[in-house]
Amino acid sequence: MxxxxxxxxxxxxxxxxxxxxxxxxxxxxxxxxxxxxxxxxxxxxxxxxxxxxxxxxxxxxxxxxxxxxxxxxxxxxxxxxxxxxxxxxxxxxxxxxxxxxxxxxxxxxxxxxxxxxxxxxxxxxxxxxxxxxxxxxxxxSAPAPEVELRDLAIGDAGWLVEQHGVLYARDEGFDASFEALVAEILADFIRHRDPAYERGWIAWQDGARLGSIFCVKGPEPGLAKLRMFLLLPEARGLGLGQRLLDTCMSYARETGYRRMVLWTHESHEAACALYRKNGFSLDSAVPVTSFGVDLVEQQWSIDLAG
Missing domain, CATH: 1.10.10.10 (Winged helix-like DNA-binding domain superfamily/Winged helix DNA-binding domain)
Known part of the structure; x- marks a missing residue:
């Protein structure tokens, strides 16, 4: 035996x-x-x-x-x-x-x-x-290695463009124009980022990337924009989304932003539920055709001083 x-x-x-x-x-x-x-x-x-x-x-x-x-x-x-x-x-x-x-x-x-x-x-x-x-x-059965949030570094932008393109094409049928948009956003961030008011985080665990979130300046003083909020499927349900959101909002408050806005789609139900849970308000919902599919674009916002 x-x-x-x-x-x-x-x-x-x-x-x-x-x-x-x-x-x-x-x-x-x-x-x-x-x-x-x-x-x-x-x-x-x-x-x-x-x-x-x-x-x-x-x-x-x-x-x-x-x-x-x-x-x-x-x-x-x-x-x-x-x-x-x-x-x-x-x-x-x-x-x-x-x-x-x-x-x-x-x-x-x-x-x-x-x-x-x-x-x-x-x-x-x-x-x-x-x-x-x-x-x-x-x-x-010890817990998996701790997830670390790191600043955007060499190689991260390429990974983000690839993951956004692959995941959104697979899950929502987006065409290549979405991947191009992500590449443009990241190129602008890397070239023109104001380090005093803008930051991007990449979530790492055991040598692998799991997700991201960015805080950038909005079109008017005191307004922050949440961008590039991404979680790989294998990272969902672990509380990482809440941690990324907390990190981004805390940074915005500490930096002096008074309000934060974000743009998303109605189909992102889990993310929208997380926004609502954390005090964001849905400001608008507009049917559009973007990235080769019919969508409902949403604008959310929150008063960071509240």
């Missing part, structure tokens, strides 16, 4: 010992997944469904069905998120807190029955070995 088979054998034995194959977890009338959700909510962290889904590694649709059942059972409740009106904070009801306490007591009793009579030194050794296993597995 090799190492992989020995790990599999341990998992099977531990699964059987915990009773995870039975219809109800700890004979408490709940599935293992339902009990785990209750345990997590009992910690009082203030999970949203999306965050809890990622934390537990559960499909969002499956978790939604679990939460629905627990809600109908009177164990889970939702309250409006104080900073994001579209999101909800999950929590336990009074009955849910009682059930969580019951599950904790049952779980402790189960473990206590296993180690009852075990010499103290042997128990301490067992716990130390379990912690060593957890630490070893945690190292294997």
């Amino acid at each position: 090799d190492e992989i088979d020995r790990i599999r054998a341990f998992n099977r034995a531990h699964t059987r010992r915990l009773g995870l194959l039975r219809q109800g977890y700890l004979e408490a009338g709940l599935s293992l997944a339902e009990a785990r959700v209750i345990f997590e909510l009992a910690d009082g962290i203030g999970w949203t469904a999306g965050a809890l889904s990622q934390h537990l590694g559960l499909n969002e649709g499956y978790l939604s069905r679990l939460l629905s059942r627990l809600s109908k059972s009177g164990l889970v409740e939702k309250t409006r998120h104080p900073q994001d009106g579209r999101a909800h904070i999950l929590g336990l009801t009074r009955d849910g807190l009682i059930r969580a306490a019951e599950l904790t007591a049952l779980s402790r009793a189960q473990i206590e029955s296993w180690v009852d009579g075990m010499p103290e030194a042997e128990l301490a050794q067992l716990v130390a070995r379990m912690e060593a296993v957890e630490a070893s597995l945690a190292r294997q």
